[in-house]
Amino acid sequence: MQKLSLGIVGAGVMGKMVGLFALSRGHRVTYFDNNPILFDGTQEKIIPCSLVAAGMLSPFCELEKADLIISKLGEDSLPLWEGISKDFDGSFYFDRKGGIVVSHPEDKNEVFNLLRKLKQHNLRHVCEEVSKIKLNSLEPDLSSSFMEALYFPNEGHVDPLSFQKAFVEKIIPQCDECHFNTEVLDIGPHKIETNKGHYSFDYVIDCRGLGANKDLGSLRGVRGEVIKVQAPGVKISRPVRLMHPRYQIYVVPRPKDCYLIGATSLESEDFSPVSVRSALELLSALYSLNSSFSEARILEMNVQCRPAFTSNNPKIIFSKGGGLIRVNGLYRHGYLISPKLAEVLLDRMIGNLESHSPFFECCSWEDL
Ligand SMILES: Cc1cc2nc3c(=O)[nH]c(=O)nc-3n(C[C@H](O)[C@H](O)[C@H](O)COP(=O)(O)OP(=O)(O)OC[C@H]3O[C@@H](n4cnc5c(N)ncnc54)[C@H](O)[C@@H]3O)c2cc1C
Incomplete structure (x- = not known):
């Protein structure tokens, strides 16, 4: 399998999932985030979205307001969360009592x-x-x-704060480099510009959440x-x-x-x-x-x-010439759907996602 270098911008729940699954597939990962590596609420900055979340993993209850695609992504993510919890030796609070x-x-x-x-x-x-x-x-x-x-x-829940701590202990040491407290000024295919320098990768993965709104007008x-x-x-x-x-x-x-x-x-x-x-x-x-x-x-x-996004559904946007993937619009479902979304993104990145997969509808192409 092709091993690629990935520059992941944003270490919220989406960025975490992409990095975690990318490493397990043998890719190389570098993180960039403008927050500290461990956000424990004592910093003066506003607590990031992924740490304010309740962490509910409820693919079926969410159907009250959400589309079926969210429920499907969530249902497929639950066993992935179980796998992550096992790989992390239960070091974060994850429960599946319904x-x-x-x-x-x-x-x-x-x-x-x-x-x-x-x-x-x-x-x-x-x-x-x-x-x-x-x-x-x-x-x-x-x-x-x-x-x-x-x-x-069959529903579950996870504690975002304890997941963050476990992630820092288990995943960060496996990364090539991590640039926390680092503002990313610009991103493009293969390239990331920060206030400290320029970096290049096989793929840049934009997981900035609302921080990407200048580049994603409909967010x-x-x-x-x-x-x-x-x-x-x-x-x-x-x-x-x-x-x-x-x-x-x-x-x-x-x-x-x-x-x-x-x-x-x-x-x-x-x-x-x-x-x-x-x-x-x-x-x-x-x-x-x-x-x-x-x-x-x-x-x-x-x-x-x-x-x-307007639909309240997520999108994975691939640049036409390769080198940049944006994933965003997780709305109220970041914990629920990010494991499966990360799998879909990585499969599509190497051309493995079948076009008849129900998740293909999350993917779109853009000239960037
Ligand atoms: C009150 C509330 C309750 C919620 N409850 C749930 C729930 O129960 N279950 C559930 O599944 N979801 C829930 N959510 C939704 C969930 O929190 C979001 O879907 C999720 O946080 C989105 O993840 P993300 O990684 O895409 O973005 P974010 O979490 O926003 O992460 C983006 C990261 O990128 C960084 N960043 C942004 N711009 C830059 C830049 N220029 N340079 C460097 N770094 C940058 C940010 O600092 C941040 O760390 C809730 C949300 C809220 C607000």
Whole structure:
């Protein structure tokens, strides 16, 4: 197999996945990112999108709003995440206990809508309608006001922060070079220009997320807000989604009795702090899952903008003459779909992706 040198710009979840799979195929990898190698929130910079994310891996629940291609990419990514977790000796928090969807009785229609979408796509079998008793055995600490729920046994979640740490320990030492805290000023086929020098590669892979918006005119940012709390008094072990006509709020378990509550979705490229309205909505939803959350301690409130194209689906764009590949528009699905997207990109790079593959529709060609 042809071994290529890759310059990956952006070490968010997409860049990480491309590098990880490229190394396992014997390619050589150099990273460039304007953030520090380990972003732990103590830096003065704004926390990058991949670290603000909730890390839910829910290909079926997402069908409520997303296209089938997202669900397919996500479904194929789950076993890849399992493989990564195994290769990393379980050194980051990854769980595949499934996910729960609940609604308050007055919002039951939202759950029916999700069921209808699943039926439309012949995916009704991916979830179980569970009674109050079964719900209680799955998640005893959920409020007793929920009379029933949907249980998606095959979904999962990952903790982005612990994945980042594990990635730095396991993958970074295998790279040719890493240029963190380095602003990339320009990229083109085979070439990267930074404030420190010029570099050339067989392929440049642009994984800059919203940072690529000058080169990708149709890319926009969709604001999302999350709150992290610590609640030793409550034990919820799976992501729980609360369906609501105006918003969908989820609570995702994190290590050390922490929970991430997310996320708003606002059509705006606004990076200002979490609004009072959003905080009230997120925290009220949390409280309605279990009133003991009232004693939780708020650890963080974070904001980021998801990189999205008009369709809200991702694109892998290949330059006509070779030498540059852009992958972007992961929107609210970066963790869910990046493993499979990285495989698709690397297969296509060496001309191995069949044109009848369902994933071919993510690929496009551009004169660059
Ligand atoms: C609130 C919220 C909740 C979310 N929850 C989930 C979830 O539960 N599940 C899920 O699958 N997805 C979720 N997402 C979506 C996910 O975070 C994004 O899809 C993902 O981060 C996109 O990854 P990326 O690598 O393409 O871009 P990014 O994560 O933005 O990474 C791009 C990297 O490139 C670097 N960069 C940019 N420009 C330059 C430059 N000029 N020079 C050098 N470096 C540069 C940036 O610093 C960054 O490190 C959520 C997002 C938000 C905001």
